[in-house]
Amino acid sequence: MHLLREFFGWIRSIGVAFVFxxxxxxxxxxPTKVLGGSMEPTLQDKEIIYISKILHTLNSLPDYGDVVIIDSRIDRKRSILDDFTENPIFTLFGKKVEHNIWVKRVIGRPGDVLEFKNHKVYRNGQELAEPYIKELMHFSTDEKIKVPEGHIFVMGDNRNNSRDSRNIGSIPVDHVLGKMIM
Incomplete structure (x- = not known):
């Protein structure tokens, strides 16, 4: 009887630790793993980074230049259930890892007007100083992009090898899952 009580005590302790x-x-x-080279030279493929989820929890806007983790499936609404089922803890139990979670840098916030010309990014008419990019960007367009309310615009540091807001559009704030801290 004592052994059984001790066993259930351990099970309860492990369960509480798991929930916590x-x-x-x-x-x-x-922690999360960088997949691909879109953030080179800042981050490398398969590098482990740590993200703060406070932005996502409080539904707050990240700052310019922040490296953020986003859900690229902007055509669907996120729910609290997504936050639990897509958690890395569940990959311990064999859940397939989706490639919809991207690591990118914040370039624009709500109301900003972005332009891409002369191999550079302009925000509200001012050229951005971007010492973190890998090489000159080959992307340009005559279109001016205005970031809608409740959204951000993100790009990879490896501009010529990155799927980002130039491809999928502005990212709803509720799709910003966290900000890199280490």
Whole structure:
């Protein structure tokens, strides 16, 4: 009887620790792996980074230049269930990792007007100083892009090898899953 009571005590302790770890990784911070070279030279393929989830939890806007984790499926609404089921803890149980989570840099915030000309990015008429980019950007367009309310515009640091807001459009704030802290 004593052995059974001790066994259930351990099970309860492990269960509480698991729930606590899950809540921290959903709402506070979590590690994630960079997949691909779109953030070179800042981040390398398969590099592990740590993200703060506070922005997402509070539905706050990231700052210019922040490296953020986004859900690229902007054509669908995110729910709290997504935050739990897409959590890395569930990959321990064999859940397939989707490639819809992207690591990008914030270039524009709501109301900003972005232009891409002369191999450079202009925000509200001012050329951005971007020492973090890998090489001159080959993308240009005559179109001016205005970032809508409740959205951000993101790009990879490897501008010539990045799928980002130039491809899928502005990102709803609720699709910003966190901000890189390490």
């Amino acid at each position: 770890a899950l809540l921290i990784s959903v709402f506070v911070f979590q």
